[in-house]
Amino acid sequence: MPAYTRHLFICGNKRADGHPRGCCDPSGSAELRDAFKKELARAGAGPLVRANGAGCLDQCEHGPVVVIYPEGIWYGNVTTADVPRIVARTVLEGEVIDELVIADECLNNPSCPHRAPAN
Ligand code: FES
Secondary structure (H helix, E strand, C coil): CCCCCEEEEEECCCCCCCCCCCCCCCCCCCHHHHHHHHHHHHCCCCCCEEEEEECCCCCHHHCCCEEEECCCEEECCCCHHHHHHHHHHHHCCCCCCHHHECCCCCCCCCCCCCCCCCC
């Protein structure tokens, strides 16, 4: 089987209330992952596009977080309302939705100003 043309990882990490870094799925419902799976099926994205739930992607302060490969497009503060446009524009068309992108100065940066200080 050929490689996936697009592979989405949707953080579904749940932490205890009050954790300094927060988490992407405080309810533990996997609602965002399920919304992607549903929308991909509805859009007929086909077998070479896959959405997987993921553990913490270490961008918690920008959650809920979704990363899309092979490009490595990191989206933050993603809601279920964003899912149709992400599927239509990014997954199917390859367009980056700028307003959802996690800023370069924040991505994978332990000194990101949004990150809670380590205890
Ligand atoms: S809890 Fe989602 S990136 Fe850390």
